[in-house]
Amino acid sequence: MAYGQHQSFYLRDRWLNKGIKHLATDERFFYDKDAFEKIGLGKNMVQSLRYWVVATGVVSEVYNTERKKIHRITELGDLVFKYDKFIKFPETASILHYQLVKDIEPSSTWYWYFNVYKETVSTKDSLLNELIKWVKDTEKKAVSEKSLKRDIDCLVKLYTAGQNVNDPEEVIQSPLHKLGLVEEIKGVIYKKASNYNHIGLTALMYVLLxxxxxxxxxxxxxxxxxxxxxxxxxxxxxxxxxxxxxxNQLTLHPKYPVSYIRTNNLDLIRIPNITPQNFLQDEYSRKVEVIK
Structure with missing residues (x-):
């Protein structure tokens, strides 16, 4: 599993756009010794961005025919870059969050916090203690406590940086702060209950598909x-x-409604026959047309 790969930098607004833009012309961009000058970020920030583009699913890290690592833009990355490169739609932020937490790698702490950790009110110290216990139970090799602490700090910042508009220190927003999934008040961390309107029906359908x-x-x-x-x-x-x-709202979708079926006294939801990427393409194109 993976910890502390973000170099202690949470994802910033416009970072994904910067990364995808450069990878579109050079799949080995992150291995360019001058990458930091070309993209206008510090060297550690470039390494952080390399982590975030993969963790959010907009880029995949693979090997080319020469057995060298490259970063290839995914279908999701193409759609985000085409329709919402600055993460203005809450649905986009929701999907990026989903990409972060759905698998145990490469964002193991995020996976743990949203899928395993059950408490909704905690402090950073209590989060760290519980994360350490989980890592010891699940990992074969020891993991540095400093790496886990950096993960906790970064996780909280990723969802809260930008929430307090009256704090002059919060001038660099995270594109995920708008989801309101985590809140920090006087050192107390709250995992917030959400609702489907805030997440967006498009994102919920994408996750389901x-x-x-x-x-x-x-x-x-x-x-x-x-x-x-x-x-x-x-x-x-x-x-x-x-x-x-x-x-109930998704049963009313004009093109791709879900439907209820009843089997052995169990209500099941049957999904429409469309890929998540094609569904998102259709939703984005309709949304952009409405905005125009």
Whole structure:
């Protein structure tokens, strides 16, 4: 698993746009010794950005035919760059958050906090202590406590930097602060309950489609949506009632509605036959057309 790879820098506004723009012309950009000058960031920030573009799913790290690492823009990255390069839509921020927390790598602390850790009120010290316990139980090799502390600090900043508009020190926003999933007040960290309107129905459908695609299923239950790792309840801390309300709204989607089916006294949700990327392409194009 992976810890502390962000160089203690949380993701900044416009960073993803910068990274994708340079990778579009040079898949080895992050290995260019002059990359920091070309992109206008410090050397450690460039290494941080290399982590964030992969962690948010807009870029994949693979090997080319010469067995050299390259960074290739994903379908999601292409869509974000084309339609919402500055992360103005809350749905985009929600999807990037989902990419961060859905898998145990490369953002293991994020995965733990949203999928495993059950407390909603804590301090950084209590978070660190619980993370240390989890890492000891799940890792074969020892992990530096300093790396785990940096992860906790970065996680909190990623979701809160920019929330306090009256704080002059918070001039550098994170694109995920608008989700309101985490709040820090006088040293106390709150995992906030969300609702489907704030997350966005487009993002919820994308998550549902991606989950079903990854698990090769075409139906899920409400219990799955509430309790399963990688689905709405854990990813966005949404209550069962809000999940049901969102499902009812998604049955009314004009092109790709979900539908209820009843099997063995169990309500299942059948998803439409479309890939998450094609769905997002359609949603983005309609949204941009409306804005025009």
């Amino acid at each position: 991606d989950y079903c695609f990854q698990n090769d299923v075409d139906t899920v239950s409400v219990d799955d949506l509430v309790h399963s790792i990688g689905l709405w309840g854990k990813t966005f801390n949404i209550s069962r009632s809000s999940i049901v309300n969102a499902l």
